[in-house]
Amino acid sequence: MLPDICDYGRLRDAFRWRIPARYNIGVDTCDRWAMTEPGRPAVLEVGADGGVSVFTHGELRERSNRLANALKARGIGPGDRVAILLPQGRAVPIAHGAVYKLGAIAVPLAALFGVDAIAYRLADAGAKALITNAAGLAKARASGSEAALALMVSIDGPDQGALDFDALIDAASPEFTAVESGPDDPALMIYTSGTTGHPKGALHGHRVVLGHLPGVQMPHEFLPQPGDRLWTPADWAWAGGLLNILLPALHFGVPVVARASAKFDPEEAFDLLARLEVRNCFVPPTALRMLRSVPNPRARFDLKLRTIGSGGESLGAETMAWGREALGLTVNEFYGQTECNLVLASCAAAGVSRPGFIGKPVPGHAVSVVRPDGSACEPGEEGQIAVLRPDPVMFLGYWNKPEATKAKFVGDWLMTGDQGMTDADGYIRFVGRDDDVITSSGYRIGPGEIEDCLITHPAIALAAVVGKPDALRTEIVKAFLVLKPGFEPSEALVADIQAFVRARLAAHEYPREIAFRDELPMTTTGKIIRRELRQSA
Numbered sequence: 001m002l003p004d005i006c007d008y009g010r011l012r013d014a015f016r017w018r019i020p021a022r023y024n025i026g027v028d029t030c031d032r033w034a035m036t037e038p039g040r041p042a043v044l045e046v047g048a049d050g051g052v053s054v055f056t057h058g059e060l061r062e063r064s065n066r067l068a069n070a071l072k073a074r075g076i077g078p079g080d081r082v083a084i085l086l087p088q089g090r091a092v093p094i095a096h097g098a099v100y101k102l103g104a105i106a107v108p109l110a111a112l113f114g115v116d117a118i119a120y121r122l123a124d125a126g127a128k129a130l131i132t133n134a135a136g137l138a139k140a141r142a143s144g145s146e147a148a149l150a151l152m153v154s155i156d157g158p159d160q161g162a163l164d165f166d167a168l169i170d171a172a173s174p175e176f177t178a179v180e181s182g183p184d185d186p187a188l189m190i191y192t193s194g195t196t197g198h199p200k201g202a203l204h205g206h207r208v209v210l211g212h213l214p215g216v217q218m219p220h221e222f223l224p225q226p227g228d229r230l231w232t233p234a235d236w237a238w239a240g241g242l243l244n245i246l247l248p249a250l251h252f253g254v255p256v257v258a259r260a261s262a263k264f265d266p267e268e269a270f271d272l273l274a275r276l277e278v279r280n281c282f283v284p285p286t287a288l289r290m291l292r293s294v295p296n297p298r299a300r301f302d303l304k305l306r307t308i309g310s311g312g313e314s315l316g317a318e319t320m321a322w323g324r325e326a327l328g329l330t331v332n333e334f335y336g337q338t339e340c341n342l343v344l345a346s347c348a349a350a351g352v353s354r355p356g357f358i359g360k361p362v363p364g365h366a367v368s369v370v371r372p373d374g375s376a377c378e379p380g381e382e383g384q385i386a387v388l389r390p391d392p393v394m395f396l397g398y399w400n401k402p403e404a405t406k407a408k409f410v411g412d413w414l415m416t417g418d419q420g421m422t423d424a425d426g427y428i429r430f431v432g433r434d435d436d437v438i439t440s441s442g443y444r445i446g447p448g449e450i451e452d453c454l455i456t457h458p459a460i461a462l463a464a465v466v467g468k469p470d471a472l473r474t475e476i477v478k479a480f481l482v483l484k485p486g487f488e489p490s491e492a493l494v495a496d497i498q499a500f501v502r503a504r505l506a507a508h509e510y511p512r513e514i515a516f517r518d519e520l521p522m523t524t525t526g527k528i529i530r531r532e533l534r535q536s537a
Helices: 008-014 025-031 057-073 091-102 115-125 134-142 165-170 207-217 239-252 266-275 285-291 317-327 402-407 447-454 491-504 530-536
Strands: 041-046 052-056 081-085 105-109 129-132 151-154 186-191 201-205 256-259 280-282 307-310 331-337 340-345 367-370 383-388 413-422 428-433 438-440 443-445 460-470 474-483 513-516
Touching (some): 025 057, 025 091, 041 057, 052 057, 081 134, 091 105, 115 186, 151 165, 201 207, 239 331, 239 340, 285 317, 367 413, 491 513
Parallel strands (some): 081 129, 280 307
Antiparallel strands (some): 367 383, 383 413, 413 428, 460 474
């Protein structure tokens, strides 16, 4: 946790990790506040009718204890993998808390996963139990995964062999003694988003939540402050939803707004922010760009926002400028990946904010841009963003893939696979994934800057840029665009967009080819799947 200092240099110098010898995520997030303020709101759940119900820390402790007892009685114990396939709602922290208290391993699965994605992850993890809803049960059965599961539990009631979540909880004892886990004991396995190759299970120890606290506090400008209230449209199965928002919020005692929604709607998002008086939100860059389509948000909505954090993709200077103009806030960018999350961040309140750059290392983390041999790059020299071990947010390893784990490191540097560079002041700029960087006529081009430029064109709602193989230039820049309502594809529009980018970036960066799409392929975490677009190109 960050000390109470509002200066980055002093924060960095004063910070010390305090990881206890015994620590359990479930006890911390479910019991900590319940023992002193049982009526403190934990989750504000928005129903399908728009009504809001309050779920307290006292209820969270009791129901997670009951579920832990029920699972234990049915053979779930330390080390067992329990898949959690649920939309945002109170059942998510109940399920996670129970699994951690048991010493089992939670395997969150995104509600938008398809049948094949679910089947792969359940089989690869060797999941023993699945906690889900009716939709998740249908997918599990369609995937053929049901036979391998010893236990299925549904929040939508009993269903062909699946036990009823609430009935199971109500019948169990409210008292449970949690396993005395250590910080390095396995607790959580999140699968990589799979933009390249097969997803891998990144296994984390209980310490991962404590490791995330300063990385959450920095972009949210010293959270918690009086009245803070968190929300994200990101699925709570993703590291960005679970570890950037839900579990740290429960640790800090900050209420979290939950709304189950299959599709991000910018008008609805602004309405939710205003109606629920959200003070702090994490919005991925793609969703932020969609919010830009809503005119005059401060005039139309009674917003109470104090902070906005964004990560998962490059934010870009244009989107940051929009945040300041339209919302009166500096969007604080942050960076990490499933294996080692929230290690870079901006914090305008601490004087760390620079358009076009992610920010600086979060206090407690050693992050650098390095060459292939692990030596540090000079300012302005492009290399790979790397994190030094040991680090409390760093994964224990890939599930059943020791060689892949070994290949992730060069010496003690965890190599992220992301290209970046530092400036003379220590800010780190994200250039792009190794496989996303475009090489054209000798230039190495990151897609983020071009995409950020494209979405400022009045006709463009969303943009993705990839490299297309070219005999002359090695690759050319190809853009896939979703147009705003009222605009239609045409040769004239293509020429206008190309001239628009040439004028704002550089001649070698404009898209030589443009394809119009009704939508872009995205992972369940909201990242554009450029691999599919490269195949199409």
